[in-house]
Amino acid sequence: MPKRPVMSQIPALGAIDRTQGHLGKQLVDALRDAISKGHLAVGERLPSTRTLAETLGLSRGTVSDAFEQLIAEGCLEARTGSGTQVAAALHDLMPHVLPSSMTKPTSPIPIPESAQRYAAVLNKLNPLPSAPFAIAVPEGEVAMDEHWRKLSNRIRGSQSAALTGYSDPSGLLSLRESIAEYLRKSRAVLCKPENIVITEGAQQGLYLASKVLLSNGDSVLAEDPAYPGLISILEDLNVQLHRIPVDDQGFNVAKAIEVSANAKAVFVTPSHQYPIGMPLSMSRRLTLVEWARKYNSWIVEDDYDSELRYAGYPFPSMQGLDSERVIYLGTFSKVLAPSLRLGYMVVPDSLVASFIGARALMGRGSPSTEQHVIAAYMSEGYFDAHIRRIRSVYGERREVLIGALEKEAPELKVQPADQGMHIVAWLPEGIDDIQIAEAARLAGIAVRAISPMCSANLKLSGLMMGFGGFSQDQLKAAARKLKKVLKQFNNAA
Ligand SMILES: Cc1ncc(COP(=O)(O)O)c(C=O)c1O
Numbered sequence: 001m002p003k004r005p006v007m008s009q010i011p012a013l014g015a016i017d018r019t020q021g022h023l024g025k026q027l028v029d030a031l032r033d034a035i036s037k038g039h040l041a042v043g044e045r046l047p048s049t050r051t052l053a054e055t056l057g058l059s060r061g062t063v064s065d066a067f068e069q070l071i072a073e074g075c076l077e078a079r080t081g082s083g084t085q086v087a088a089a090l091h092d093l094m095p096h097v098l099p100s101s102m103t104k105p106t107s108p109i110p111i112p113e114s115a116q117r118y119a120a121v122l123n124k125l126n127p128l129p130s131a132p133f134a135i136a137v138p139e140g141e142v143a144m145d146e147h148w149r150k151l152s153n154r155i156r157g158s159q160s161a162a163l164t165g166y167s168d169p170s171g172l173l174s175l176r177e178s179i180a181e182y183l184r185k186s187r188a189v190l191c192k193p194e195n196i197v198i199t200e201g202a203q204q205g206l207y208l209a210s211k212v213l214l215s216n217g218d219s220v221l222a223e224d225p226a227y228p229g230l231i232s233i234l235e236d237l238n239v240q241l242h243r244i245p246v247d248d249q250g251f252n253v254a255k256a257i258e259v260s261a262n263a264k265a266v267f268v269t270p271s272h273q274y275p276i277g278m279p280l281s282m283s284r285r286l287t288l289v290e291w292a293r294k295y296n297s298w299i300v301e302d303d304y305d306s307e308l309r310y311a312g313y314p315f316p317s318m319q320g321l322d323s324e325r326v327i328y329l330g331t332f333s334k335v336l337a338p339s340l341r342l343g344y345m346v347v348p349d350s351l352v353a354s355f356i357g358a359r360a361l362m363g364r365g366s367p368s369t370e371q372h373v374i375a376a377y378m379s380e381g382y383f384d385a386h387i388r389r390i391r392s393v394y395g396e397r398r399e400v401l402i403g404a405l406e407k408e409a410p411e412l413k414v415q416p417a418d419q420g421m422h423i424v425a426w427l428p429e430g431i432d433d434i435q436i437a438e439a440a441r442l443a444g445i446a447v448r449a450i451s452p453m454c455s456a457n458l459k460l461s462g463l464m465m466g467f468g469g470f471s472q473d474q475l476k477a478a479a480r481k482l483k484k485v486l487k488q489f490n491n492a493a
Pocket residue numbers: 200201202203204227229269274302304330331332333338342343
């Protein structure tokens with residue numbers, strides 16, 4: 001007959017805390033823990049319910065219920081005449097159920113190659129801490145206003161069934177209607193609400209476009225430098241990626257066609273090249289569209305921050321040149337907040353079903369409550385007013401930052417550009433941007449180095465600096481800190 005352990009051999013029981021409540025659950029957890037750690041061996045008999053109840057000061061019913069629970073889980077078994085014991089069936093499994101702290105592997109567990117690639121991506125996409133000059137931190141004057149708060153409360157309080165069920169994977173119709181109208185007016189985009197698919201932001205739009213448009217072995221074109229979130233997606237696919245340098249007119253279209261005329265798709269940021277900032281010239285836009293028509297290729301236009309142009313009106317979209325060849329991506333991250341995780345794509349008629357299918361596969365659609373809020377914010381006129389307001393605040397902050405850098409760090413060469421939420425400042429030759437970014441981090445400022453956004457063939461050294469989310473005083477103070485950081489490197493050079 002299996003022996004009964006004495007209570008002191010089950011240390012997990014000592015962890016039961018009568019002041020914390022849920023005593024039955026605590027007992028179940030403690031016994032399960034004792035079994036998994038081997039304090040109660042397979043086949044070992046448990047103390048009787050009466051003994052356990054008396055010793056622990058619990059009711060006998062609580063102990064019986066705990067035993068029943070563990071019997072149902074298959075951890076214990078009751079045998080007539082021999083009480084309750086640890087289930088024999090656990091015998092072969094015990095080494096596997098031991099908590100990992102007791103079974104430390106002697107060598108690292110090999111993980112799939114794809115898992116290693118995703119881990120490497122994390123380093124590139126981790127957000128910067130919320131300190132100047134991080135990008136997209138809409139606080140204070142540029143945060144969503146009182147109207148947003150009121151609409152949010154109204155909609156959240158309405159308890160409408162539309163907020164609780166599964167919704168259309170392409171997104172809420174009223175939001176798609178508002179976006180279509182906004183894009184037609186402000187971005188010269190040619191679209192109907194049916195062409196719009198709501199996404200979790202432009203990042204997801206890039207991912208969906210790559211999944212829908214590209215197959216194994218396809219050739220694909222992208223800018224150099226480019227948004228790391230895009231390059232990581234393309235590098236993860238089994239495609240031939242060609243990086244094409246940008247110059248003062250943006251993406252070098254002639255070079256791209258020379259390198260890979262039969263590319264299936266090209267990913268570009270025509271309004272505001274990421275990260276450098278120049279727009280793609282009209283002649284290059286027209287050549288690119290002509291190429292796409294001729295070779296049956298697709299243009300993915302990432303229009304991530306074009307609303308924020310400070311000199312004149314935003315540039316019209318490329319999509320307006322050919323709505324059947326261009327997949328247009330927009331986002332609410334820059335003009336409202338990245339935390340919303342909402343954006344949109346405008347897709348050609350021929351691809352509507354494909355993109356909605358892919359969107360359904362990738363998460364069944366976006367949360368509907370925030371979609372209702374944005375739809376109301378747009379249709380009631382607050383969105384346009386918000387953009388006008390932030391454009392003016394950002395425009396001032398941008399001027400302040402450029403002025404502060406000219407004063408504190410004249411060795412930096414600020415790239416001429418007139419839109420977006422960041423500037424690019426080039427470092428003097430021989431100074432490594434990654435080292436500066438790290439030293440800046442230690443000094444409490446957040447900048448991104450440009451070199452990791454370039455292909456191995458391109459050697460650029462500069463800093464990407466956001467100005468949107470910080471007051472003029474914060475920007476000036478951070479520029480003074482940056483001066484000190486740069487000084488360490490200038491002295492060392
Ligand atoms: C060029 C570019 N594309 C896409 C994104 C993704 O934006 P989100 O997914 O927040 O809309 C970003 C974010 O910074 C970006 O800079």
